[in-house]
Amino acid sequence: xxxxxxxxxxxxxxxxxxxxxxxxxxxxxEFAARAGFDWILLDQxxxxxxxxxxxxxxxxxxxxxTVPLVRVLxxxxxxxxxxxxxxxxxxxxxxxNSAAEAAQAVMxxxxxxxxxxxxxxxxxxxxxxDYFAAANQEILVAVMIESREAAERAAEIVAxxxxxxxxxxxGDLAFSLGTFGQKSALHESLIQQVLAAGQAQRVPVGxxxxxxxxxxxxxxxxxxxxxxGDDLSLFTQMTRDLVRxxxxx
Numbered sequence: 001x002x003x004x005x006x007x008x009x010x011x012x013x014x015x016x017x018x019x020x021x022x023x024x025x026x027x028x029x030e031f032a033a034r035a036g037f038d039w040i041l042l043d044q045x046x047x048x049x050x051x052x053x054x055x056x057x058x059x060x061x062x063x064x065x066t067v068p069l070v071r072v073l074x075x076x077x078x079x080x081x082x083x084x085x086x087x088x089x090x091x092x093x094x095x096x097n098s099a100a101e102a103a104q105a106v107m108x109x110x111x112x113x114x115x116x117x118x119x120x121x122x123x124x125x126x127x128x129x130d131y132f133a134a135a136n137q138e139i140l141v142a143v144m145i146e147s148r149e150a151a152e153r154a155a156e157i158v159a160x161x162x163x164x165x166x167x168x169x170x171g172d173l174a175f176s177l178g179t180f181g182q183k184s185a186l187h188e189s190l191i192q193q194v195l196a197a198g199q200a201q202r203v204p205v206g207x208x209x210x211x212x213x214x215x216x217x218x219x220x221x222x223x224x225x226x227x228x229g230d231d232l233s234l235f236t237q238m239t240r241d242l243v244r245x246x247x248x249x
Contacts, residue, residue: 001127001134004089006039006067007164010204015219018069020208020230022047026056028231033066041227043071044083045094051086055123058087062126069140075101077108077116084109085121090140092167095147099156102143106162109141114162140164142206142225146172151190154197158205165225166198167206195222 009016016038021029024047032040042049042057049057054070061068070083071092080091093105107115114136124131141162145151146169158166168191174180179187191207198205199222206225209215215228 001131001138004067004138004140005065006069006090007138007140009038010165010224013224015224015226017215017219018225018227020227021057023231023235024048024050024053025231026053026060029057030060032231033061033064033068037066039067039069039090041069041071041092042088043230044079045071045073047071054083055086058123062087067140069142075105075108077104080105080108081117081120084117084135084139085124087123087126089127089138090142090164092142092144092165094144094169095172096143096145096157097147097150098153099160102157102160102163105143106141106160109139110136110162142167144169145194147176148173148190149176151194154194155200158198158201158203163203165204165206166194167208167225168194169208171208 006016018039018041019032019037020041020043021032022043029040040061042054058068067089068087069090069092070088071094072079072083075093075096083091091109096102096105109115109117111117111119111132119132142165143157143163144167145154151173170191173190174187177184177187195205204224207218207223209218209226210229210233212228215226218226
């Protein structure tokens with residue numbers, strides 16, 4: 001099986017940069033994959049990826065050096081296995097609030113004896129005849145910390161065997177604190193608490209970043225798994241800038 005280059009970088013303590021995709025467009029995914037990102041995240045939780053479009057996107061990303069990841073709808077073993085069987089080389093599991101829920105995600109993504117993933121599917125074999133033997137080491141499992149409860153339990157969550165990345169969702173974390181859209185010392189304190197917990201266990205920590213400046217800043221703080229924005233936000237900003245420039249001519 002071809003080594004997962006994102007996992008290789010993370011295990012070496014190197015930061016990785018990705019691109020978040022919501023549009024549900026395999027064509028856009030193909031161009032983004034050839035831009036040179038370490039990874040692309042196809043978001044099935046809040047994005048517009050039908051099963052057919054997801055499969056098509058995974059097919060066009062696979063021949064590139066960019067690692068395809070999927071954020072599944074929820075912490076459901078069937079959905080996790082389905083995304084991996086379609087050809088994702090990792091999953092991001094949202095709304096994980098405890099060590100038990102993190103362990104559930106790991107179990108769904110790992111083959112026995114490390115998990116309970118069913119050994120089916122056809123596309124995964126395209127990664128090599130040794131896929132079933134190598135997948136437990138090459139499939140990335142990231143669990144999302146998106147609530148105060150999860151942030152306060154970060155040390156327990158990062159200690160779960162098989163968790164490759166803990167990923168902070170700052171927006172939902174702010175919602176849980178009642179501080180969405182506001183600057184909050186508590187919000188940032190919890191973010192740093194999660195980062196410290198991951199570093200103490202040598203588990204890479206990621207955080208959603210809306211732009212490249214934010215991604216660079218967080219990488220300098222020690223976050224190793226950072227997106228630098230998403231397709232819909234980038235397109236929206238670009239088109240608004242074009243219209244503004246025209247009206248201001």
